[in-house]
Amino acid sequence: MREVYVAGIGITSFSRLEYPLVEIAAYPALMALRDAGIKKVDQVYVANMGSGRINGQTGLASAVVDHLSLTPAAAETIENGPASGASAIKQGYMAIASGMYNTVMVIGAERMREVNPLEATDFVATLTHPLAEYIYGITLPSLAGMFARMYMDKYGVTSRHLAMVAVKNHKNALDNFYAHLHEDITIEGILDSPEASTNNPFVADPLRFYDVCPVSDGGACIILTTAENMKKLNKPMIKLAGIGQATDTHCVHERNDPTDLLAVREAARQSFAMAKIKPENVDVAELHDAFTILEIAESEEVGFFKKGEGHKALEKGLTKIGGKLPINPSGGLKAKGHPVGATGVGQAHEIVLQLRGGAAKRQVKNAKIGFTCNFGGFGNNVVCLTFIKEN
Amino acid sequence: MELNIYAYKCKRCGQLHYPYKTICKKCGDNDHNEFDIVALPKNGKLLTYTILYNPPSDFEVAALCLGIVELEGGMRITGQLDIKNPKTGMKVAGKVEVVRIDGYNKHLGMVFYQE
Amino acid sequence: MTVDLEKILRPIETPLIKFPAKYMTLANGQEMVIRQVEREDIPDILPHIEPLIHCERDFYNVVAARLYAELLAYYSYRVQDEYVLIAQIDGELAAIVNGRIVSPEIGMSYHTFSLRRGLRVGAHAFATKMEYHMDILKQKEVLIVAESGIGFRRWMIEYKLEKRFDIPHELGGCPSWSLTKELFERARATLVVGRRPVPEHLMAKAKAGILAPSDPPKAPEDLLAATRSMLDSTGTSLIEMKKKLGAK
Numbered sequence: 001m002r003e004v005y006v007a008g009i010g011i012t013s014f015s016r017l018e019y020p021l022v023e024i025a026a027y028p029a030l031m032a033l034r035d036a037g038i039k040k041v042d043q044v045y046v047a048n049m050g051s052g053r054i055n056g057q058t059g060l061a062s063a064v065v066d067h068l069s070l071t072p073a074a075a076e077t078i079e080n081g082p083a084s085g086a087s088a089i090k091q092g093y094m095a096i097a098s099g100m101y102n103t104v105m106v107i108g109a110e111r112m113r114e115v116n117p118l119e120a121t122d123f124v125a126t127l128t129h130p131l132a133e134y135i136y137g138i139t140l141p142s143l144a145g146m147f148a149r150m151y152m153d154k155y156g157v158t159s160r161h162l163a164m165v166a167v168k169n170h171k172n173a174l175d176n177f178y179a180h181l182h183e184d185i186t187i188e189g190i191l192d193s194p195e196a197s198t199n200n201p202f203v204a205d206p207l208r209f210y211d212v213c214p215v216s217d218g219g220a221c222i223i224l225t226t227a228e229n230m231k232k233l234n235k236p237m238i239k240l241a242g243i244g245q246a247t248d249t250h251c252v253h254e255r256n257d258p259t260d261l262l263a264v265r266e267a268a269r270q271s272f273a274m275a276k277i278k279p280e281n282v283d284v285a286e287l288h289d290a291f292t293i294l295e296i297a298e299s300e301e302v303g304f305f306k307k308g309e310g311h312k313a314l315e316k317g318l319t320k321i322g323g324k325l326p327i328n329p330s331g332g333l334k335a336k337g338h339p340v341g342a343t344g345v346g347q348a349h350e351i352v353l354q355l356r357g358g359a360a361k362r363q364v365k366n367a368k369i370g371f372t373c374n375f376g377g378f379g380n381n382v383v384c385l386t387f388i389k390e391n
Numbered sequence: 392m393e394l395n396i397y398a399y400k401c402k403r404c405g406q407l408h409y410p411y412k413t414i415c416k417k418c419g420d421n422d423h424n425e426f427d428i429v430a431l432p433k434n435g436k437l438l439t440y441t442i443l444y445n446p447p448s449d450f451e452v453a454a455l456c457l458g459i460v461e462l463e464g465g466m467r468i469t470g471q472l473d474i475k476n477p478k479t480g481m482k483v484a485g486k487v488e489v490v491r492i493d494g495y496n497k498h499l500g501m502v503f504y505q506e
Numbered sequence: 507m508t509v510d511l512e513k514i515l516r517p518i519e520t521p522l523i524k525f526p527a528k529y530m531t532l533a534n535g536q537e538m539v540i541r542q543v544e545r546e547d548i549p550d551i552l553p554h555i556e557p558l559i560h561c562e563r564d565f566y567n568v569v570a571a572r573l574y575a576e577l578l579a580y581y582s583y584r585v586q587d588e589y590v591l592i593a594q595i596d597g598e599l600a601a602i603v604n605g606r607i608v609s610p611e612i613g614m615s616y617h618t619f620s621l622r623r624g625l626r627v628g629a630h631a632f633a634t635k636m637e638y639h640m641d642i643l644k645q646k647e648v649l650i651v652a653e654s655g656i657g658f659r660r661w662m663i664e665y666k667l668e669k670r671f672d673i674p675h676e677l678g679g680c681p682s683w684s685l686t687k688e689l690f691e692r693a694r695a696t697l698v699v700g701r702r703p704v705p706e707h708l709m710a711k712a713k714a715g716i717l718a719p720s721d722p723p724k725a726p727e728d729l730l731a732a733t734r735s736m737l738d739s740t741g742t743s744l745i746e747m748k749k750k751l752g753a754k
Contacts, residue, residue, distance in 0.1 A: 037405070051484075070429045114656070116659065117659070118445065120449065121443040121445070121447070122447045125447065128411060132409070132468070132469060133469050133490045135490055135498040135500050136457055136469060136470060136471050136490050136491070136500055137443065137446045137450050137455045137457065137471070137490070137491065138457060138469060139443065139447065140444065141445075142443040142455075142457050145441030145442075145443065146439040146440060146441045146457070146458065146459055147439075148441075148442065149439045149441065149479065150438070150439045150479075153479065181624070182624075183533065183624045183625060184434075184534045185535075186533070186535035188535045188536055189531055189532050189533040189535040189536075190493065190533045191535050193530075193531030193535075194530075194699065194701060195530040195531050195699040195700070196531070196533075196634075197531040197624070197696070198532075198629075198696060198697060198699045199531075199532060199625070199626055199628070200533060201444065201446055201696060202442065202444050203443075203445060204441045204442070204444070205441055205442040205443075205444075206441075208735070251410060251469065252459070252469070253438075253459045253467040253468060254467065254471045258438070258439070258459065287526060326394045326515045348598050358494055360474075366741075375425050381573065390545060391424055453666070
């Protein structure tokens with residue numbers, strides 16, 4: 001199999017974007033083409049979850065490839081729930097590794113703010129089990145709430161730990177121009193003051209407003225190519241070194257221990273094994289913190305910390321920028337934003353930026369190995385990527 | 392008539408499934424995807440719950456209490472809770488009722504009450 | 507004769523109980539003071555609203571223009587029984603809410619205007635306005651309309667207002683909704699917050715001057731981050747469109 005490298009990256013703000021979905025996909029692609037210094041690609045993958053339902057547009061990839069005047073390049077839309085982004089990157093990898101194509105553009109794009117937040121939440125909820133979950137009014141926040149309650153009881157995680165994740169990620173996002181939320185929240189303001197319960201009301205008890213990611217629009221793009229092509233481009237050699245993907249039961253209640261995220265564990269294991277590294281070698285990670293509890297749980301499941309000790313690492317500040325293993329320097333889904341289909345590509349964008357040393361104020365020093373965890377469904381389809389900077 | 396929610400029991404290995412699957416998760420035998428239907432028990436203990444303060448817009452309530460219940464015999468089910476102060480580990484008893492109305496469709500599901 | 511005419515034009519004012527100032531901690535740990543302002547304060551507030559008349563985002567332009575006019579009318583004695591409350595963070599103007607007393611029992615909410623985005627500043631200011639009508643003035647209901655989606659969602663989701671489509675609202679346009687005493691009581695625990703009295707240093711800072719917001723809402727400039735108002739189907743982009751066409 002051929003090795004695969006990142007030639008170019010691009011991103012839009014993750015916030016509310018008032019232009020058509022096709023353009024949300026096209027702008028980051030334009031940035032990535034400029035970044036890579038190329039004009040043509042062989043294949044375009046567009047990761048998106050909701051265009052058919054939310055934006056009333058199907059066949060998104062065909063529209064995007066034409067918008068970019070990249071025809072007759074091959075084009076497909078990839079839908080894998082909130083893990084669509086990393087899934088599309090995986091498809092890009094396979095297309096190049098197999099020798100079928102040389103240069104592949106992977107775009108993630110989503111426009112959820114075209115509908116109101118309740119409709120957006122209901123749309124995401126359609127990925128739960130239609131007969132055994134969705135009919136009860138189950139949404140992703142409610143699954144996260146039930147998960148959080150069990151997890152907190154079992155491992156001694158408290159609301160304060162969850163708030164610490166939010167505060168950390170909001171702080172990181174202050175230095176990220178493209179982040180959705182630029183709010184410098186404090187523990188006092190969201191947990192301790194007499195007004196905290198109004199500033200930070202319950203959304204899905206025990207999860208509160210600041211434990212849940214915003215509903216965002218946004219697009220991101222990453223262009224992948226072969227080692228041979230990289231020689232012509234004069235770009236840092238960032239290799240897509242490891243990919244892992246695993247699935248779990250559709251219904252959360254069917255899992256032997258619902259506090260285990262087995263798909264995260266397995267996807268991370270595969271990704272590290274393929275990259276021939278260990279979790280402790282990772283310098284910077286972007287984990288899927290759609291809910292603050294997930295950053296803690298995933299940091300354990302991927303192997304950064306022992307099960308039940310993620311919150312202790314958080315307390316010690318190990319996951320801050322400047323700590324031993326900075327997690328979500330971009331602000332994460334919590335503060336950078338969560339345009340569902342685009343999120344996985346957005347995570348990869350941040351890691352590539354970090355490995356290139358281009359993340360300015362939020363730069364993790366000497367980052368050589370980066371890792372992303374893109375979490376689909378409520379942990380029923382997870383894709384983990386490992387990027388390595390070569391000298 | 393008492394309404395039930397059914398689990399699917401593999402005719403070969405006896406593994407119970409809820410919800411239904413096409414192929415048994417235990418024996419994985421694809422020559423033999425036959426199941427007996429078995430009514431799920433209705434009593435159990437509350438494994439976890441949440442109070443959802445912004446339920447989907449077709450629910451005309453301010454908050455919706457949802458939970459996962461471990462039924463007698465060990466099968467688990469997600470359902471709605473009609474319980475004022477839920478607590479994990481509490482004993483609950485379920486009834487099959489209308490849980491969601493979507494246009495002309497009425498969806499039946501399990502609603503749990505304090506036992 | 508002019509003096510007599512002014513007497514006719516100037517509405518008779520009902521003496522109203524003043525809103526007792528309060529303060530609260532925001533999600534970012536900063537403290538926000540909400541207090542009532544008088545006519546003589548209005549000239550200090552208007553310059554901070556004016557720039558937002560040109561901000562084409564989330565109906566800031568519409569609300570800023572209307573609020574500017576309402577405050578000017580209040581300043582010039584042209585509205586009966588209007589009141590204005592402001593929220594300040596470190597002296598900076600964070601939000602303005604205003605309204606009017608229609609009868610002893612019925613209040614009319616005018617505008618809720620946040621000059622500081624996020625942190626639920628607008629929600630706190632709106633809740634305070636309702637607190638003034640219900641708790642301080644002991645009214646029975648407040649009539650409300652929304653001009654922006656943000657406002658509509660806020661009270662639809664947070665207060666679940668009753669329809670009063672038979673009663674026209676003074677702001678025109680959309681039908682009226684009503685916050686009744688009963689709905690207010692239901693929302694009180696989660697929405698109405700704040701502590702009294704305001705510590706002296708906070709009040710002194712607030713009264714020392716109504717400062718311009720350091721980070722006021724702006725229409726995003728970066729094309730990638732941006733709203734492309736030329737394509738804005740809501741028709742709020744007239745100013746931007748004219749600029750692009752080169753008209754003055």
